[in-house]
Amino acid sequence: MDKFYILLMAFISIVVVNNLVFTKFLGICPYLGVSGRIDMAFGMGMAVTFVITLAGSLTWLIDHMVLVPLHLEITRYVCYILVIAGAVQLVEMYLRKFFPPLYESFGIFLPLITTNCAILGLCLFLNVWGIDNFAEAAVLSFGAGIGFTLAICIMAGIREQLNFSDVPECLRGAPITLITAGLLTLAFMGFAGMIK
Amino acid sequence: MAANTMTAKGALVGGLWTEVPVLRLILGMCPTLAVTAAVKPALTMGLSVLFVLICSNIVVSLMRDLLKPHLRILMFTLTIATFVTIADLFLRAFTPQMSEVLGPYVPLIIVNCIIIARAESCASKNGIFVSAVDAISMGIGFTIVLCILASIRELLATGTIFDIPIMWKSFVPWAAMRLPVGAFITLGLMLGFVNLLTAKKS
Numbered sequence: 001m002d003k004f005y006i007l008l009m010a011f012i013s014i015v016v017v018n019n020l021v022f023t024k025f026l027g028i029c030p031y032l033g034v035s036g037r038i039d040m041a042f043g044m045g046m047a048v049t050f051v052i053t054l055a056g057s058l059t060w061l062i063d064h065m066v067l068v069p070l071h072l073e074i075t076r077y078v079c080y081i082l083v084i085a086g087a088v089q090l091v092e093m094y095l096r097k098f099f100p101p102l103y104e105s106f107g108i109f110l111p112l113i114t115t116n117c118a119i120l121g122l123c124l125f126l127n128v129w130g131i132d133n134f135a136e137a138a139v140l141s142f143g144a145g146i147g148f149t150l151a152i153c154i155m156a157g158i159r160e161q162l163n164f165s166d167v168p169e170c171l172r173g174a175p176i177t178l179i180t181a182g183l184l185t186l187a188f189m190g191f192a193g194m195i196k
Numbered sequence: 197m198a199a200n201t202m203t204a205k206g207a208l209v210g211g212l213w214t215e216v217p218v219l220r221l222i223l224g225m226c227p228t229l230a231v232t233a234a235v236k237p238a239l240t241m242g243l244s245v246l247f248v249l250i251c252s253n254i255v256v257s258l259m260r261d262l263l264k265p266h267l268r269i270l271m272f273t274l275t276i277a278t279f280v281t282i283a284d285l286f287l288r289a290f291t292p293q294m295s296e297v298l299g300p301y302v303p304l305i306i307v308n309c310i311i312i313a314r315a316e317s318c319a320s321k322n323g324i325f326v327s328a329v330d331a332i333s334m335g336i337g338f339t340i341v342l343c344i345l346a347s348i349r350e351l352l353a354t355g356t357i358f359d360i361p362i363m364w365k366s367f368v369p370w371a372a373m374r375l376p377v378g379a380f381i382t383l384g385l386m387l388g389f390v391n392l393l394t395a396k397k398s
Contacts (some may be wrong), residue, residue: 022376024227114269170391170392177378
């Protein structure tokens with residue numbers, strides 16, 4: 001029971017309290033780039049969730065089973081990038097085969113998941129935070145993906161409405177999106193005291 | 197960037213004004229937002245990016261004829277990861293404090309879109325000299341934008357720049373500028389300001 005409680009708290013913490021987009025500024029590029037329409041945002045969120053879960057768990061395993069025992073920490077970044085690139089390639093092949101329209105609409109943003117900082121960032125944080133059991137690492141990676149999906153979907157919802165509002169000429173597009181994101185972070189700061 | 201070849205002069209002007217990475221192309225947002233709470237980390241970050249950008253652009257430019265199309269992103273990221281590891285170890289050895297402040301954002305240079313974008317759109321198509329000039333001007337443009345953003349935030353959040361008090365005595369620090377909110381909104385307004393400037397000129 002205790003163990004389940006810890007995992008649940010870890011999940012809630014990474015989804016709302018320590019949301020990667022709002023508190024760590026990770027994954028901002030796709031967050032601004034793909035959040036124009038809610039269906040695309042959701043698809044992107046799901047793709048990122050899959051890759052981040054796979055990459056987070058795998059890099060944790062590689063880190064603890066191979067790199068640390070062999071004292072090869074120096075090759076950490078190179079290894080992480082290889083794992084992430086492989087996972088993205090998998091998603092790309094899967095989408096092209098089974099969901100061609102979604103694949104078309106992603107365009108360049110799909111291979112760019114490789115360079116999504118949220119994913120590499122999470123892999124690095126798993127080490128910085130010193131997570132020492134695999135279940136926690138897996139739950140945190142999955143939760144990070146859900147948190148990203150949540151953030152990008154909220155943003156897409158707001159931006160669909162923004163299209164109809166009267167924004168000053170010079171603030172159209174990216175600037176107003178950034179300002180909106182700022183206000184959203186402010187809202188998410190309200191969760192900060194929830195879990196110690 | 198319609199033509200495949202660029203001139204050194206074009207690359208210089210591009211990085212410093214017409215295509216300033218953060219403001220014009222909306223690339224490299226994560227470090228821009230994360231490390232600009234104060235000027236010092238912003239400057240360190242800018243210089244690290246400059247170093248990695250120059251090295252990776254030169255290497256990519258040297259091996260551009262060997263690249264296979266479907267493997268190029270992987271090759272780019274591996275090249276960049278190598279140089280970032282060097283920069284990270286360097287920072288950890290010589291300025292451990294700064295390395296702690298920047299934390300995971302130094303390794304995150306690997307996935308900085310600016311570097312990959314430059315490797316893709318410039319270094320993989322141009323000779324070594326043009327690539328190097330392009331890297332230098334892009335890197336300096338990035339550093340300048342980072343420093344401007346950081347100065348605004350640090351000034352409003354603590355009333356100091358480089359830890360030297362500047363504002364008058366009765367100035368009330370505006371703590372929100374240190375937080376993510378300040379980063380997003382300041383950058384949003386900066387982008388709006390640049391849009392305003394360029395709209396008037398054209």
